[in-house]
Amino acid sequence: MPAILDIEHLTKRYARTTAVQDLSLSVPAGSVFGLLGPNGSGKTTTLGIALGVLHASGGTVRWFGAAPTAASRRRVGSLLETPNFFPYLSARQNLQISADTKRTSPAGIARALELVDLAGRQHEPVRGFSLGMKQRLALAAALLGEPEVLVLDEPTNGLDPQGIADVRGLIQRLAAEGRTIILASHLLDEVQKVCTHAAVLHQGRLRAAGAVSDILAATDRVHLRLAPDAAPQQLHQALLAVPFAQSVQLAPDGTCTLTLAPGHSPAELNRALFAQGLVLAHLSTERRSLETQFLQIINN
Amino acid sequence: MFRTELRKLLPYRTAWIILLLFTALLAATAAGAGGVNVNGQQLGQALYALPGLWTNLVYLASYFSLLPAFLLIMLITDEFQYRTLRQQVIDGASREQLVLDKLLVALLLSGWALLSVLAVGLYFGLTRSGANAADILAAAPRPLLLYAAQLLGYLALAALLAVLIRRSTPTIVALLLYVWVLERLIRYFLPDEIDRFLPMKALDILTPSPFAQTLDTVLGPSGALLPGEAVPVALGYAVLFWLLSALLLRIRDL
Known part of the structure; x- marks a missing residue:
């Protein structure tokens, strides 16, 4: 399988800490790839570098076999860390801005809002939304333009049990459509339930990588x-x-x-x-x- | 993209309040300034008469140039605070595009300020000087273009500080400190032939005080640049500040 995302010897140093150290991993096309690790293990930093918002101290990132560009990022739908929206704009207005940036047709906004169950509140300002609602709106934004790859960083954060089940169902449905999904999580059962592949990070280093059945099977x-x-x-x-x-x-x-x-x-x-x-x-x-x-x- | 910036700006109530405040303050000051006494004489109708009308008006407007600068600071720092700049990069915008978008906003704010000056000037010119509209408008381009260059310089400095500091209140304080204190201190240590090229001094000279001519007669020439000479300096600063903003945004993590 060709790799969608290739990370080689990635390192990110801050003044006093090394958030990611010599990390290499490869995300196969069509996989649901779990990035698993405790809080502070370097998952979000790794994805932040891959998505162009953080600069690496060393190493390389390649998307779709080439150096990353703004155009390659438009092929990836991402929810990184926290939902980021203009609080004074409505859910729909925020998605219009996302659609503009992704250069996709605004025709998909209604469907994305339906998918995350926010169609009924699309005209309300985001400042009144709960964390779970913002998280669902961020998922809707990530889905705009039906990207071939989805990067979801702790996507079930702030969701109630029904919301968590819905998101897992959605991930599995999207994966069944052949999309590649990169899922960062500190929740073991989340990764085990939805991922085909996983990489385990700890203190910025890669500890294990491979098929989930190999590295995380609950074998007796x-x-x-x-x-x-x-x-x-x-x-x-x-x-x-x-x-x-x-x-x-x-x-x-x-x-x-x-x-x-x-x-x-x-x-x-x-x-x-x-x-x-x-x-x-x-x-x-x-x-x-x-x-x-x-x-x-x-x-x- | 200009359309995206409009989507952010048009529903933003604070933006409308600041822009309308700019226009209202300008109109109120222009209406009230006729009663000001200079050298024991009331300015009166002389304020609104051609050829001085537009020079007088852009001088008054320059006092309120900080308002669009504050608005631009808020629009930029809000995006750091909401992390929407970061999200736009994630969604596929380039960092250069983000700077270009804010430059378009600065042009839009300058356009509002110019239209406000134009509307206020036309109203007072027609109602208080007795000149006809064609003559009033014919005298407008030069003073308005000088004012536009000043605004672009101010807004470029505001944008650079906003990108550098990333929080609205400290950025506004830094802008005021530079405009009111820091540059004056620097000027104190520099000879006239150099300090006239400092940003605020070059920008201020674009909208000279209506009383400057009187002062020059009394005190001799000030050694400052002529307004026409200050235009390339102001635009040069504007380009430099926007390039520095782009550089900062490019090298920093979001």
Whole structure:
């Protein structure tokens, strides 16, 4: 898949801090790419540089295979950090300004307002809007002109549970239409529920990147042990031969741990080992939360 | 884009208040100035008579040039405050376009000020000097163009300070400090042949005081530039200030 956004060795230094350090990542076309990390990890700074509002101290950004320009930014619909509007103008007037800047037809304004459920309040000044309403208006602005790429920085900020569900549904619908979506979030389950790919940032550095199923799957770990009189190495060898046993590890006490490929159960594993003439004395599963995995990634 | 700037400006109530205040103050001052006593004599009808009408009027208007400058400062600093400049860059505007947009706003504000002077001058010229409209309008271009150059210089300085400081109140204070205090201090240390090229001195000379001629007779020539000479200096400053604004916006994070 060609890359929509390519970031190489990106660094952003402020007077006393380094917000992003030597960050390289690539967003494949058609992916829902999660930029995951705790507050202050450098997500917004990275996107701010990619979208031309911050200057990098080092490194390069390429959109659509070329150096970024104002024209390339017009192909991207973005909601970065906070919704930014003229408070004395109405929702519709603000979207007209967005449409002018994006050089898109104002004909899409009505549809965008409908999509975020603000059509009924489009003539009210934005200063009277709640944070959630402003956030929805910012989403409408990002959707104007039906851009091929969407950059959404904490898009569910300030939304109520229904609003959060709606935004997630919207992201999934847009992704199904083939658009590339870059989603920055500190919410693990948000990234896991909607993203195909993810990069984990911590203190401005990239800690992990790849398919979400690889780096953030809430896989359970299976623990196995043979009877004390059996040779532990025998179990380890047998497990390596089981095709659905993954990341097999042998502990010093003879216990083996592993994860199962999707669609396989511990019962199947037990059967496979029994077929090889091995009888287990212990089999248990350890449930690992997303949080545990995330903390493990950022602490490594 | 001019259309986008109009979308921001036209519904902005404060802008209308300041612009109407400018026109009303100019009209009220022009109406009241006839009663002013100079050297024991009332200005009276002489204020409205040709050929001095327009020179007198742009001199009065120059006292209110700070109002459009304040408005431009508010329009620029508001956009930093609302982070809408940042949003426009995100949405695909270039930083140079943002500066160009504000230059168009400055031209629009100058246009309002010129139209106000024109309307007030025409009204008082017709009602109090007895001259006909054609003669009144024929005398208008030179003083009005000098006033336009002054306004463009003022507004360019206001825009530069707004881009530099980014908050309205400190920017307005900085502008007033420069206009009223700082440049006067600098002039104190500079010889006349250099200080006449300082921004405020060059701008002020574009709308000379109606009493300047009398003063020159009494005190001798002031050493300042002639209005015609000050035009390229004023426009040069305007270009320089707008280029510096563009440079600042280009190198800074938004």
